[in-house]
Amino acid sequence: MTEDTKIRMFGAQWCGDCRRTKAQLDALELDYDYIDLEHDVAAAKVAEEISGRKQIPVVVYPDGSHQVEPSNADVEAKLRELGATY
Template sequence: MYGAAWCGDCRRSKALLDGRDVDYEYVDLEVVVDGADRAKAISGRTQIPVVVFPDGTHFTEPTDAELGAKLDEAIAA
């Protein structure tokens, strides 16, 4: 997940992932020099969070419902 502490959507998505005990890498755009460029290369946009899944798909600014459904789908697979 690409995000930043000042981003409310990032905090919300991070809390959902943490609450479901998901193992993921967090790329803090305020710490990782090329993090924003990497996120934009994935999503084609400048909005965050960008959540990348093991199957190569990604969500940009997902709702909790969207993120939860994708996690459920990944678990069921």
Template sequence: MTTDANAIIMYGTGWCGDCTRSKAALRRLGEDFVYIDIEADDAASVRAQEISGAKRIPVIVFPDGEHLVEPSELALRTKVLELRA
């Protein structure tokens, strides 16, 4: 998988309510992001688990190397605004 180093990357699934909420929050914030469906990509599933240390989604990786797992909308907004500063 090749992605822009400045991209926000979100690992999730279509059935995950937290994933749907996080995608909507990123869109409301006007953020472009790369969405990776871990059910369609076994390697991505493994990678998401390696990043988070558990089988939890969404896993959202930011260009600064930090990540959030199952973030609240407030935590996600806070991180995006931090990146913009």
């Protein structure tokens, strides 16, 4: 994926769902940007503006869609829809 078509994930280490989703993306060896909300406090507002919610993780896909607190199955289904190869 190119820089403008990468997946972006907003999350934090203290969040179990974030750790799970990050581990899934890592295991799939996908090139994605991880925005650590503990180190970039302003990014929390960006994540909230994208999702309309305060929950994390927020995963933003290259097609502009996003998921909030997605299950592994949700992420896999979206990646298949996008035709991601891994």
